[in-house]
Structure formats: structure tokens, C-alpha cells
Amino acid sequence: MSTVVNSEREDHQQPSHPSTLGAWLLGQHDPTRPAIVIxxxxxxxxxxxxxxxxxxNKFASLGLRKGDVAAGLLSNGAEYYEIALACMQSGLYFVPINTHLAAPEVEYIVRDSEASVLVVHAExxxxxxxxxxxxxxxxxVIGSAPANWSSYESFTDVSDxxxxxxxxxxLMMYTSGTTGRPKGVRRPLSDATPESSLESGVQHLSxxxxPPGTPGRHLVCSPVYHAAPGGNSLFLLHAGHTLYILPGFNAEAVLRAIGESAITxxxxxxxxxxxxxxxxxxxRDSADVSSLQAILHAGAPCPPATKYAMIDWVGPILWEYLGSTEGQVCACSSAEWLEHPGTVGRPNPDAVVLRTLDGEQATPGEEGTIYFKSSPFEYLGDPEKSAAARWGEFATSGDVGRIDDDGYLYVLDRRADLILSGGVNIYPAEVEGALLGHPGVADVGVIGVSDPEWGQKVVAVVQLAPGFSDDDGLRVALDQHVREQIAGFKRPREYIFVDEFPxxxxxxxxxxxxxxxxxxQ
Structure with a gap:
């Protein structure tokens, strides 16, 4: 794996933060400022x-109008940001697609979003x-284009x-629905300028x-098609930070890049x-992590022992936050977490409320569904799900938690059945549907089981059809069958076979x- 670095740390000095906010204006007023290093x-x-x-300009020449969609099946690279920024100043929706999805899953999102433009990396x-x-x-296609497809170079060979x-x-991110079919989270568009939305992003980063106004160097080491790494790095780009992009996460490469590129x-x-x-x-002891000022994390519960060890190593610079495609809830500094282990932060009581199953507001210590103030949105093509997620000006993604007497929030469950593995959402119904297509499976249920590395691992409880027996050959066959139906990261890591299914x-x-x-077991 190649590492995005320059060898001399003094080369990373940047000019003071300009008064303009937004990558578009930075391109005009500070054009030589480094934006992306890869x-x-x-x-x-x-x-x-x-x-x-x-x-x-190409989108406009093709007749794309406000509210049309451009989708991208993209590896980590500059093209993600180019397409996102173009859509964001053209009144378009940009749909990033998970590159690990199986071909039928990708096709579904492309068709469901009614994309007018699709850009993919050749691989x-x-x-x-x-x-x-x-x-x-x-x-x-970015790279060698097949027949009836344009190359990215020729597609963008127009006026700048x-x-x-x-x-x-x-952005219109896709998030899985209760049936396992992804749903696009679509927000209404306005006639506002592209720069009008940036102040909220700066507040989020603060x-x-x-803090705003401080230049920095941000390491992108997670897939940008995910809302968190993609969205946060886009905010940082607008704030004038330089993005150092790795193709994926490799622990040694990440550690090396932090030291050699003075990542902040x-x-x-x-x-x-x-x-x-x-x-x-x-x-680890020989690595230079002194430049780091903030490590953001979200997407899965962090085992306390892991978080204590990280803080002990890099210092109290870990910032956890709770959020989803639907909206942000709260954030938590290392200092707060050390005082209240397990919390995800102290939300504004006017912006976050917990509701019990009977619809009443939960009292301190009582479990409830987490609702947060959110800008309007809808789940594309699912009005019932859209209505169920709203409560006046509040919305929920279905997470359950409790708030203690000091106002700190603790997440108890990430939706009723949702599995969070390595920061990725996995819905049992989708995995169950794939397994039920195998002739050896009479019935099946899928759950998440605690795992020290992944947070949770996918476990399938299977009742076998007559004529099939529990052996390693069947496990291999089931694994191969699932891989052909859905993305590999969703497949069960363990099978439990039962005579009677519950x-x-x-x-x-x-x-x-x-x-x-x-x-x-």
C-alpha cells in the first residue's frame, strides 16, 4: 500500500486561514493552497x-436540472470531492455508493435513485x-472506459x-430500511447559495x-462513501484543511503517514x-503522533478498554459523536468521557429528547428512543417510514438510550435488530433473505454478537432442511452462497445449527x- 506523505515536515507549513469559507471560494482566492495529497x-x-x-458546466450542458441525481461508485480519491462539490454548487443530489456492495445491490441503488449520471472507477x-x-x-468511467461509456477525461473536457x-x-446517502432494502435520505433543496450551508459544518467541527480558522492536515483512511469520513473530510476541505488520502485503512501505513505528514x-x-x-x-512507541490534535470517531460502540488505551497513547484528543444520515445528536470530548465512561456526550436538552414506548418523555435513567432536531428529510419512496421517523421538528433513526442525572447520554441499542460491525450497519433481514435462498436452509435468524475487534460479528442460527447435515462443507457452501447475494462484509462469521427454530x-x-x-455455545 502506498502512503501519502512528503518527507520534510517543514514542507507542511500552510498560510494563515483565509477569510473566505468554502472550497469554491478558496479555489479563487487561494488557488495555490494544497487541497488534496494522494x-x-x-x-x-x-x-x-x-x-x-x-x-x-458539463451537467448543465446535458440538461440536468435542480433535483436531478449524480451517483458515484468511487474508490478513495480526488474524484469523490470533485463530483460532490460540483453537485453541491449545481443544485443536484450526489449519491455515493458503497464499493463493497454486490452488483445487484449497486444496481438497485442506481435505479432507485433515478441517477442521470453515474461515475465509477475502472476497477x-x-x-x-x-x-x-x-x-x-x-x-x-475513471480510467479505461468500455463501449457506450465515456472516460472521465473526455467527460470533463469543457470550460472551467x-x-x-x-x-x-x-448529498443523498442510502441507509438500509427495515426490509433490508436501502433508502435514500433526501432533503429538500432551496435556491440558497452553495456557501450558505457551510457555517453549520464549521460549528460541527468546532x-x-x-476550532474554525486553524489550518490543518486531515488523514482520510476510511472509505469516503460512508457519510462520516466523507462528510467530515468535505467540511474540513471547505475550512481550508489539506486532505491526505489513503486508499484504505492499514495500521502501519496510517501510523507512518501521521508522523511523516504531520497529520493534525x-x-x-x-x-x-x-x-x-x-x-x-x-x-507504536517509535511513532511520532505529536502533531495529532483531534481523532474523531463514531459508527460503533467503542469498548472501554480500547478507548482508555488510545487516550493513554495519544492523549485526550479522541472526540466521539453520535449521529446518523438523518442528523447529528451530540459529541463527547475525551475529558468528558473519562469522567462519564460510556457516554456519547451531553446533548442540548432543547435539541434532543428521549421518548418511551408510550410516547412520554423519558425521565433521567429511563430508557427511550432518541429523538433529535433535524432539518426536514424523507426516505425516498417510503412515505410510511418517513412519517414514522418524525415527531414534529424532531426525528429519530431508532436508537435507544438513556440520559443520566447530569444530562449525559448513553446509547443502549443501535435500533432493535441492527448489527454494527466495524462501523458498518448490517441488517439481519437482508442476511436472512440471502440465506433462505439456499436449499439447505429451512429457517434462519441473524443476530449480532459482541466481538472484541469488530464491535459485533454476524451470527446465523440455522434450522437445516431435511437431507442436510451440519459439517464444514455446508458452512463453506453457505458462505459462498451469501457472498453471491450480498456484500461480503454482511456474511455470517459463525453458524449455529438447531433442530427447532425459535x-x-x-x-x-x-x-x-x-x-x-x-x-x-
């Missing part, structure tokens, strides 16, 4: 915004070529003048130990923490009994 090559804000304007093209040509009029008309667009911030999930802590002690008289799976079966 594989040792620097792209300045001027170069970045030149490509952004080319994309925006991912086999997931869409031959599948979406009838649905997407404009198809672009600032577009005559600019209006605020939006709550995570990154990064975003991780607890699994990343554990992989760093698992490195040889002499390697369903209620109403036909519902008793997940409590499934967990009891797993505990007995």
Missing part, C-alpha cells in the same frame, strides 16, 4: 475547483457495466469558468476539537483503534432466544 502528488484548490467547474466497473445502461443516460448559475445541492486530524472507527493498538509495541405463534423470530442460543 500518492505523493498534490492537487491545489485552484486545480480542484477547475475540475469542479468543468463538471458543473469497480464490472459491478455496473451491462446492468444499468437502460437506466442511466450518462455513464462515465465559474458556472453562471449556482445553487445549493445535497464541537469535535477542530483523522476519522476512525473503534476497529481501527484496535488494529493500531495491536501493532508491535516498539513500532419463532413465536405469530411467526416472528425471537431474537432474545437466538441470543440465548449463541450464549450457550
Amino acid at each position: 500518492d505523493g502528488k498534490t492537487k491545489t484548490f485552484g486545480e480542484l475547483i477547475s475540475k469542479v467547474n468543468q463538471l458543473s 469497480l466497473a464490472d459491478k455496473v457495466v451491462g446492468r444499468v445502461e437502460d437506466a442511466v443516460p450518462h455513464r462515465v 469558468d465559474t458556472p453562471a448559475t449556482r445553487s445549493l445541492g445535497s 464541537k469535535l476539537g477542530i 486530524s483523522t476519522h476512525m472507527v473503534p476497529t481501527h483503534f484496535q488494529r493500531l493498538l495491536d501493532l508491535p509495541a516498539d513500532l 419463532r413465536s405463534a405469530a411467526g416472528k423470530v425471537s431474537r432474545k432466544k437466538l441470543r440465548e442460543l449463541a450464549d450457550d
